[in-house]
Amino acid sequence: MLAPLFERFSRAAIDAGATVEQIPRSSTALASAIRRVTGEARRIAFANAIDLPSDPFEECRRAPNVVTARSRIELSSLDAGITEAFAGIARTGSVCVSVDHGEAGTISLLARMHIAVLASETIIERPADLFRPDCLGAKGLHRNFVFITGPSATADMGPLVRGVHGPHRLHLIVLA
Secondary structure, eight states, rough: HHHHHHHHHHHHHHTTTOOEEEEEEHHHHHHHHHHHHHOOOEEEEOOOOOSSSSSSSTTGGGTTTTOOOHHHHHTTOOEEHHHHEEEEETTTTTEEEEESTTHHHHHHHHSSEEEEEEEEEGGEEEEGGGSSSGGGGHHHHHHOOOEEEESEOTTTTTSSSSSSSSSSSEEEEEEE
């Protein structure tokens, strides 16, 4: 059942303007994917992982372009912010990021590019499923979180403009 959910999730996320890739579940594969996606980024920050086993970002945190200061001023000038997502929604291509853990909310919203890392088994069919006590250990009932669907965009004043109220790009890395 995971493959069809991933396919629906991936199509919906791409339709919403995100980019998606699936990689093997290893810290080396994750570090390689993050290096490739961030490219020439000068300022990168990582939120602490709470659901993914061990710390999948540990290898990445040693790079010289990683920002360790956590003031809002420091975080407001990020080129890339990397967080984990505790759920993905197949129907909408959305990811769910806890905003009450460390700086995950700030990092996901202030960086020019947001990279969210998601375990494939946490992709569920629809948003309402998150509010069932038997879904994903009831995380949707016990956390403050945001649904993130594609990069920030607005058409309030005319044509669609990306990055006005948040990241210009959203890249989703799904761990197989």
